[in-house]
Amino acid sequence: MFFMDIFHSSILFFYHITEKRKKNRKFVIFKFIYKKYFTMRQTQFFIPTLKELPNEAKIPSHQLMLRAGLVRGLAAGVFSFLPLGYRVIKKIMTILREEIDAIGGQEFLLPALNPIEIWEQTNRVEAMGDVLFHIKNRDGLVLAPTHEEIITYHAKQHIQSYRDMPQIWYQIQTKFRNEPRPKSGVLRGRQFIMKDAYSLDNSWEGLDLAYQKHYDAYVKIFNRCGIKFFVVGASSGAMGGKQSQEFMVESNSGEDVCAISENYAANLEVATSNVPPVSRIDKNPEIEEFATPNAKTIDDLVEQFAIPEERCAKSVLYMVDDKPWLILMRGNDELNETKLQAVAGTTNIRYIAPEELKELTGAEHGSIGPVNIPKNIKVVADLLLKNANGMVSGANKDGFHLKNIDLARDAKIDNYFDLRTVKEGELCIETGKPLRVVKAIELGHIFKLGTRYSQALEANFLDADGKTNPIIMGSYGIGVERIMACYIEQNFDDKGIIWNNTLAPFSVHLLGLNSHKSEEVAQACEEIYNKLNTENIETLFDDRAETAGVKFNDADLLGLPVQVIVGQKNLKENNIEIKVRRTDERFIIKLDELITWLKKFFDNK
């Protein structure tokens, strides 16, 4: 039996003694035949399973990745992948390679050590701040948090003509980000593997095409992985760029919030809904001041003065690039800061401090309003308030409000924008059905970058007219560990992980019950084991001297798709048992039907 292992594990070689050799011993031809190793004995494979829940893990995927011996933590947000977990990572990488290769991607291996100068040129040393790791004992080097700059640098070196494009360049590599708060196991780490692709084009139409190719590839990738996902329109944030979409997995462990319904999904940062604007009312008397000594909030006004909530206009003040803005929102609508950043064209915004508020308006929080606001304050309002009248708002005098405000008549609104945060239950702009607001994990993000990086680094090309233009770029990322964690978040039960055959570290778990005691079982297992290897079916053989219960529980925890259970009782009838992990279905079949059964099972998957 042991000999069989040597036989499979080593490179098999045969050598022919050629006719020549018989005549002349100098010429010997060796012919090597490599047999891939498809099987592994658990006694020789490092799988440290944990019976109890590790204290540091709070979410299911993290707990199970630790318990099933896939990963171990090393520091906050830093993980080692153990052999079993790394097998899953490699399977994910294979799928990523296949699908990105299929759209013409070319894989690079890029350095993690980057000269800081390049990052200074795109102004991202400042933009990234503490997130960028700096090397302490070697000035001028940083750890790459992503690779737009490096790709653009190489493009600048060698892409000279419009004829050199389009290009899709990608990498699957470790990136480093000094996250202020790593959490949720591998979901947010300081070091993580990312598939990052970059498209280089000579036209905006070319970018659209590259973007669409990646969109389609991403759909294929996540479908192949068996992950349930949705796509949302997203804010491109500090990345800059024209358009971006995120591939999301609904999960309570997620950090993003999305509004979704049947045909609509958007990150809450940009989501809109169908809410009727505040209507105009016929009676439109003059403004009237009234005392509201005990009303600091909209709820207070509604309660104390029986004013309908939608007739209240809430004012909040922000400093936008150090200039004061008054933002007018309907009733208890919540201002969406990302939307404000988008219309302001800057991420440099902050809620105003109380003393600044007093100085600027003469009133305190709760008594601010758009009427007679000092001219140096820019006033913007939410779209729902456009031309509304009969409104109540602060009088810019502590303890007083104004009623009968006609925003068109009495206030100078500089601009109306969509600024509100969508709420659960509001109607979808596409279908008219209620929106759900859910937490989600961002698995992938595709961006139309445009020329931000090529302009900053002067990566230009000559077009057909001989004119110089910046290369038009896109950037497309997928978190490799996140695929693994998200899959587990969606596929587990109280016993453990439930792998599909695509991502499973092995396809089959061969369990020899008391194989260390029963020569009969041991022998049958060896036969099956060797057969599975010959048939190229990835198999983990539990040949440990453990009791049946231990093997069953570990098998369920590891969650390989099919368990082949060899026990003495069934063996007497020349039978073995098969258990399908996901459904818990059990089949008793003849020993010699196994391969046929497995092939049929995996083909149908």
Add this chain to the structure above:
RNA sequence: CGGGGCGUGGCGCAGUCCGGCUAGCGCAUCUGUUUUGGGAGCAGAGGGUCGUAGGUUCGAAUCCUAUCGCCCCGACCA
């Protein structure tokens, strides 16, 4: 960075408030023996400077000070 929780054999925890025998328990490990289809029984054994440093004290896991690390909530998040 703000708020909270936690650091005690490999893992999970008790003990800490109120200082005092040799620092306990479960799991795991090792030896022997019995058992053998859902985390076995019995008998024995090994393994911990109680995160670290300083201080108080006759005496510190326990009290004080500082510091490091991990987890959670918030801020942040290309």
